[in-house]
Every structure is written in C-alpha cells, then in structure tokens.
Amino acid sequence: MSEQRLLQVRALDWEPLQALAHDCRACKLGSMSQRGVFGVGHPQARVMVVGEAPGAEEDRQGEPFVGAAGKLLDNMLRACGLSRAGEDPARTVYIANVIKCRPPGNRNPEPDEIAQCLPILQRQIELVRPRLLLALGRFAAQALTGSAEPIGRLRQRAWDWHGTPLVVSYHPAYLLRTPQDKAKAWADLCLAQDLLEGRGA
Numbered sequence: 001m002s003e004q005r006l007l008q009v010r011a012l013d014w015e016p017l018q019a020l021a022h023d024c025r026a027c028k029l030g031s032m033s034q035r036g037v038f039g040v041g042h043p044q045a046r047v048m049v050v051g052e053a054p055g056a057e058e059d060r061q062g063e064p065f066v067g068a069a070g071k072l073l074d075n076m077l078r079a080c081g082l083s084r085a086g087e088d089p090a091r092t093v094y095i096a097n098v099i100k101c102r103p104p105g106n107r108n109p110e111p112d113e114i115a116q117c118l119p120i121l122q123r124q125i126e127l128v129r130p131r132l133l134l135a136l137g138r139f140a141a142q143a144l145t146g147s148a149e150p151i152g153r154l155r156q157r158a159w160d161w162h163g164t165p166l167v168v169s170y171h172p173a174y175l176l177r178t179p180q181d182k183a184k185a186w187a188d189l190c191l192a193q194d195l196l197e198g199r200g201a
Contacts, residue, residue: 009119010126014043017123021100026116029101035062039096039124044089046196047082048130049073050121050144052137052171053099053109064095069172073136076172080189094128096121098143109139118143125164132196133164134189137171144168155188158195167192 005026012020021036030036037054040063049065057067065073065084077083077093086092099109099117109117121143125133135141138151144166145159151168159166169188170181 006119009123012123014127017120017127021120024100024116024120027101027113029099029103029113032104033059033101035059036100037062037064037097037102038100039094040064041084041094042086042089042092043094043128045092045094045128046090046131047093047134047192048125048128048132049077049093049095049134049136050140051095051097052139053097053106054102055106055173056102058097059102064097065172068176072172072175076185076189079186080193094124094130096124098140114139114143125161130164132192133161133166134192135166135168137174140171141168155184156191158191165195167195 009017009020018038021038024030024036033054037058051064054064055067055069058064074084082091082093084093084095098121099113100120103109103113133144135144141151141154142148144161145154145168147154151170154168155170157168159168167188170178170185175182175185
C-alpha cells in the first residue's frame with residue numbers, strides 16, 4: 001500500500017471507510033468477489049473479533065462469519081455473554097476480517113492481499129477502540145501479532161496490539177473440522193474474559 005493511500009485510510013471515518021472497502025481494487029480480489037465484506041456489530045464494542053477472509057456465503061450476504069462457522073462463533077460468544085447484535089457495547093461485539101474480499105475457491109490470502117487490506121482493519125480497530133481483540137485463525141493471528149509462529153504457539157498468551165490486549169484462538173471453521181480442539185478454544189475465551197475483566201496476566 002502506498003504512503004498516500006495509507007494516509008487516506010487513516011483519515012477516514014466509518015461511512016467513507018466502508019465505501020472504500022466495498023469498492024476497493026487495490027489488489028486482484030476486488031474484481032473477483034461480489035462485494036467487500038466490511039464488518040458487523042456495535043461500533044463501540046468492548047470486544048472486537050477479527051477473522052481471516054470471507055467465504056462464499058459471506059461474499060453473498062456481505063457479512064462476516066455466517067453459515068455453520070458463524071453459528072459456532074455465535075454459540076461461543078453467547079457462552080461469554082456476548083452477541084453480534086444489540087445496543088449494549090458491553091454485550092455486543094464488532095466482527096471484521098483481515099481480508100475484505102473473498103479469495104477465489106476460499107484459498108489462503110496472499111501476502112500482498114493482506115498488505116493492502118490490513119490498514120483498513122487497523123482503521124476499524126482505531127474507530128471501535130475495543131478493550132480486547134480476539135483474533136481467530138492463523139492469518140488473523142499472524143497479521144495482528146506480527147509473528148510467523150503457528151497458531152498453537154500464539155494462543156494462551158496476552159498479546160498487545162498498540163495498547164489493546166489481544167488473544168489468539170482457532171477459527172470456528174477449523175473447530176468444525178477438528179472438534180477435539182474446542183476445549184482449547186474455550187480456554188482461550190476464558191483468558192479473553194479474564195483480560196477483559198482485569199484478571200489476566
């Protein structure tokens with residue numbers, strides 16, 4: 001991303017930032033997807049959930065985390081007293097992805113695609129100003145921690161993203177394929193709750 005575009009993104013408020021994400025052609029994904037999937041939830045949520053990239057259903061509906069993975073995420077949030085819809089910022093999360101456009105065939109996002117989208121996500125985080133970030137999946141975790149370590153080594157730690165506590169966990173789509181790791185994901189949510197309430201390390 002050019003310095004000029006970076007400065008432009010950092011100056012945008014919600015509506016122009018969303019318009020930029022929907023109409024973005026900074027990388028090849030913009031012309032391959034139906035729409036940019038910007039985000040959903042309370043714009044001043046205490047907790048912001050960051051996923052990886054839209055899938056086919058997200059691309060159709062224009063909302064992150066729908067379908068079976070979205071239902072699992074909703075159940076995980078509900079167990080913590082949180083929801084993706086509501087008026088209370090203490091009980092409603094904001095959800096966004098690192099990548100705003102669907103990679104074809106749901107392939108992994110490429111480094112240049114992440115580089116073009118990351119400033120949009122960073123601006124979303126700045127606008128929400130959450131008290132806690134929850135990164136779900138390898139690409140979200142690596143993008144926000146700056147580490148190339150596998151997710152198993154990134155979880156169960158209190159990371160710091162520019163002064164905001166960050167917890168890493170598995171993506172719900174992975175948990176659907178690997179249900180034996182749901183207990184680990186619950187441990188990550190418990191860590192997140194502890195950090196949110198000031199009980200973490």
